[in-house]
Amino acid sequence: MDALRDIVGPRVSNSPAELCCYSCDASQVHGLPEYVVRPLTTAEVSRILRLAYEREIPLTARGAGTGLAGGAVPLRGGIVLDMSGMNKILEIDVENLQAHVEPGVVVEQLNRALRPHGFFFPPNPGSSSVCTIGGLISNNGSGMRCVKYGTTKSYVLDLEVVLADGSVIRTGSKVLKSSAGYDLTRLMVGAEGTLGVITAARLRIAPLPKRRRLIMASFESSELAGMAVVKTFSAGIVPSACEILDSTTVKVLRRCDPNIVLPDGDIILFEVDGTDLSTAEDARRVSEVCAELAQSIRIASDEREMSEIWAARELVGAAISRLDPSKSRVYVGEDVGVPMKEIPTLMRKVQEISDSTGIPAMKYGHIGDGNLHVAWFIDVSSEEEWARLRRAADMIHRAAIELGGTVSSEHGIGGARAEYMEMQWGSALEIMRAIKRALDPKGILNPGKLDL
């Protein structure tokens, strides 16, 4: 404690209240730290890591703690490094199409700063108003627009990383492309803080589209909706968002915001962006392609209506108890992804799992890139329901892997899904373990995660 205080002054705590609040994120993974430290500079982070390295203290970096897989939960105790105080936007460099930020910058804060320049940072998870860039990078998070724009890894040009022994490296540069050696930037993206602690990030930014249009198509079943998605993409259309909302999700959305006008049934929201002319053309084509399968199709272009629908969509995951106050949403098995062609099969399998375990679910997500968020909801005071829920989660993870997919598309592995790493990766997991040993020989960085 004294050694940490020497480095950060009063920004270290071991009070029971703090340790308790830093023992969890939004997942079901828990672990109590021994110290919480809130560094403000790279130099401080470096000194803290050197200390942890010398004394072999486990260290877990954390952003806003919005993770859904326990990535920021200190499973082996030790130090939690709360990076959310390093929240300065260091530079917006429009001429070079990039922004330089500290890891604690909140995604929406960055977008607010970019908007006057006519730019934006495309990865937009539902937690954009809360989550930090550091956490987003460490989980290779994404969001609704990534179906067109790509995930976070496509937007990281350079990272400043403090390694396990406290040394500081840069993994890239200002250039937009490079073919010089191993891509350490991408190695760090999605590493969940197991290889180093990110202290600054240079991010690529994109020009804001002039126009967006929303096509709302409703279907008799989620399987039909999935077929419409496959058909749309294979017709050569690339929407800027392609979200599925099953009929339960639609009901929850209406409870969240009674002003929202959505059709009944299972819905696909396609968004197209571009110019006035191109979006009108794309919207028409999407409608034509979906016409055979859909019950109804409506095109919205009113900015306010669209932003209301997207705002409600962003938060819908947490809102299930609006439909049934006795139930709570539990984040397990919530982030599987499959190849696009397998989407209808996945939809059917999820329904089968829900039927066979008796655990209801709302299904929504970034269906355009094969990513389905299954929101299981149970009475959290019932042990028996918990047991069935865990079975359902296990079944969906296995189903995704069998379909050639992934147990996590954007939320990460953390402690919640570590047991599936071997099944998903086979011998490649050994390579990951070798990399981990090379960069963190003492195993102090976020131990217990990713099955490393």
Place this chain on the structure above:
Amino acid sequence: MVDVDQIRRCVRCGACRAVCPSFEVMGWESFNTRGRMILIGKIMDGLNGSWALESLGTCTTCALCSQMCPAGVTPSKVVEDARRVLASRDITGAWQRELRERISSTGNSLGETGRRHGWLSMLGAEASYDIKALDVKADQVYFAGCMASYRYSETAARTFGILRRFGVSILPSERCCGSPLLRTGLDASECMEENLRQINEMDVDVVITGCAGCYTTLKNDYGLKVMSVAEFLAARVSELEIRPLDFTVTYHDPCHLGRVNGIFDQPRRVIKEICELEEMRSSRELARCCGGGGGVRAGYRDVSLEIARRRLADAPPEAKYIVTACPMCVRNLNEAGGHGRVVDLVDLVAMACRR
């Protein structure tokens, strides 16, 4: 006393973390709503809870978290209830005990010993509202509250000067409404009984108040028919003989008047009768807190004033005044650097009144 279902429904998404005013200042997880919900969960599981006192004590009960919560949880209410649980276990801060002592011995939250309705003398000889001569029965009474009575007596006098023209009276021996006690988890039955007795004796139908704290307490804790001064002025604006003023102001929504009780349009209607209104960076349902409520000002003054400084930064520079409708907001914002730029709605009306 805490609705445990609310804690179960919290999925720890952190939507509240992004907007919590005390967290912005303190920076530690235990000082944001999500942290508080986690700690309250532990308290309800049977943990003693003394170590959660500071976390719970720094919540201004501004209810922005309740506004933002996707799961429909109202953490500001849960925090208040949890404070009650702690108090029932005799876990209170020194500042809470002092507050209780002040109110119990002087009848006001400020510990003032002077006459509560001393401001009546400001209304001048010709008005001469001697308290003894005031009505025995009245349909409507003005409830000034501790802050206006002792710190903004001119505002109180101006308010009553207007209200009296419409036949509004006052209670003979008004006491603190109990808001500071209730918001911090303490028992307020003594205050409530004393005020209720007078209200009943006078056959009062509607209580009118210019304080957001009194408003929410009289309405939601007492269960009375309550009207804010802002509503009253909006309804009578055409009778006030107002002369337009040539400047721009902004309006700060007091949390317990706006977000908690939905009074947004009435104060704005009054302002627009007088001058130009330019909104603050966040307003109405999303207005940020002045930091003065929920006992934070009494218990954690530095935190309270830092929240207020951040709120001041939301005001558009062209606004000559930051108008609000609560004396606690007026005080906290002015002390945090408002330097008199923050005024009550009644003060603005007084500037514009021909009479």
